[in-house]
Amino acid sequence: MDIREKLQLVLDRIATAAAKAGRSADDVELVAVTKTFGTEVIREVVDAGQLLLGENKVQELLRKVPDLPAKVRWHLIGHLQSNKVRKVLPVAEMIHSVDSLDLAADMDRIAGELGLFPKVLLEVNVAGEASKHGFTPAMLEAQMETLLACSRLEIHGLMCIPPISKEPEDSRKHFVFLREFRDHLEQRAGTKFTTLSMGMSGDYPVAVEEGATLVRVGSAIFGSR
Numbered sequence: 651m652d653i654r655e656k657l658q659l660v661l662d663r664i665a666t667a668a669a670k671a672g673r674s675a676d677d678v679e680l681v682a683v684t685k686t687f688g689t690e691v692i693r694e695v696v697d698a699g700q701l702l703l704g705e706n707k708v709q710e711l712l713r714k715v716p717d718l719p720a721k722v723r724w725h726l727i728g729h730l731q732s733n734k735v736r737k738v739l740p741v742a743e744m745i746h747s748v749d750s751l752d753l754a755a756d757m758d759r760i761a762g763e764l765g766l767f768p769k770v771l772l773e774v775n776v777a778g779e780a781s782k783h784g785f786t787p788a789m790l791e792a793q794m795e796t797l798l799a800c801s802r803l804e805i806h807g808l809m810c811i812p813p814i815s816k817e818p819e820d821s822r823k824h825f826v827f828l829r830e831f832r833d834h835l836e837q838r839a840g841t842k843f844t845t846l847s848m849g850m851s852g853d854y855p856v857a858v859e860e861g862a863t864l865v866r867v868g869s870a871i872f873g874s875r
């Protein structure tokens with residue numbers, strides 16, 4: 651299969667999983683994760699109509715932006731250091747990976763200086779893995795009020811990266827947790843968090859069944875890295 655065919659297969663599987671869950675495929679958007687791949691290859695999916703791309707590193711994202719059409723929308727999906735916030739805010743449509751109160755506060759201040767209102771997701775460390783970034787659920791609950799007071803940040807929802815597993819079904823409980831935790835936070839905060847960024851190449855159909863609105867898929871489209 652070429653890249654176009656693999657992209658189409660991913661889109662078809664998203665639609666099938668959405669239908670299975672009684673959801674509309676229009677409520678799920680694919681973020682094609684382009685990290686480590688060159689602009690030639692990336693251009694193939696852009697030409698095929700995939701305009702939403704994700705990178706996990708700021709430097710790599712900034713390097714690729716000028717080489718691809720301006721109609722491409724970029725999401726930052728990986729850990730963001732405070733010293734790179736000023737550079738990434740003007741180019742990223744959404745930051746999936748706000749993983750601490752300190753980072754949120756820095757982003758809020760810098761967004762104010764730049765006159766921006768960045769769209770962000772809060773990353774939740776759903777399995778409590780020491781190797782992963784993200785708020786523990788307890789921390790997020792405790793800090794929610796302070797996060798919501800960051801008036802420059804448009805908090806759209808939550809993101810998670812479950813533990814690596816060969817079995818897609820192993821991720822289901824983490825996706826269910828993220829959705830239910832989102833519902834709980836919405837009730838407590840009295841605001842809507844409409845976005846759930848969950849699901850990667852190994853488990854995105856399960857994520858869609860459990861309510862993902864953004865799936866981040868790389869290797870299933872571009873091949874292994």
Ligand SMILES: *Cc1c(COP(=O)(O)O)cnc(C)c1O
Pocket residue numbers: 683685706727728811850851852866867868869870
């Ligand atoms: C690389 C990456 C993905 C995509 O992973 P694949 O398994 O290649 O689909 C998704 N999310 C994040 C945060 C990533 O860094």
